[in-house]
Amino acid sequence: DTGVSQDPRHKITKRGQNVTFRCDPISEHNRLYWYRQTLGQGPEFLTYFQNEAQLEKSRLLSDRFSAERPKGSFSTLEIQRTEQGDSAMYLCASSLAPENEKLFFGSGTQLSVL
Amino acid sequence: RKEVEQDPGPFNVPEGATVAFNCTYSNSASQSFFWYRQDCRKEPKLLMSVYSSGNEDGRFTAQLNRASQYISLLIRDSKLSDSATYLCVVNKPGGYNKLIFGAGTRLAVHP
Secondary structure (H helix, E strand, O other), X not given: OXXXXXXXXXXXXXXXXXXXXXXXXXOOOOEEEEEEEOOOOOOEEEXXXXXXXXXXXXXXXXXXXXXXXXXXXXXXXXXXXXXXXXXEEEEEEEEEOOOEEEEEEOOOEEEEEO | OOOEEEOOOXXXXXXXXXXXXXXXXXXXXXXXXXXXXXXXXXXXXXXXXXXXXXXXXOOEEEEEEOOOOEEEEEEOOOXXXXXXXXXXEEEEOOOOOEEEEOOOEEEEEEO
């Protein structure tokens, strides 16, 4: 499978714990995005990487959130001291720019904070 | 005002019906427009891009009105398999392709 893959698919954690999600984009894609989606809403932009450089972070991302993309390949999104309001689907997407604007999404990581 | 606004629905239609979804966007400088489809508990997938002249892909027709900052999607001869949430997506002008998603319109096609 050469699509975008995310791990884990589901994560249940207790409030206050740290969690880390991984995204492996399509191999030749240079752009990587993280979005968050809650029930009944569309995906909300969180952050964006061009290769290994993180070029934009949404104001939605508090200090508890950090994302990395070492070597411009896979990316990780870490949430520290999780809160119940962090419960959502975290979606990763990649694209090949500037040739193609189409975003390819992974299946997402569903986070539940108890 | 939200950057991208859609009627949330749900739209409940019988098979074979024609259904239209509307979307408005707030940034007049936006240049790229899309419709994505999202099935329940799945990731969004690109349905079609929207071009200024309007474009058609089989039973699906997309229209763009830049003056009114309005986008539409028309589905003809609805199939059961068209049941999904349809997301209106607009790019935010800037140095890269940042896409802003609407909340989606839910479609349920019944026999």
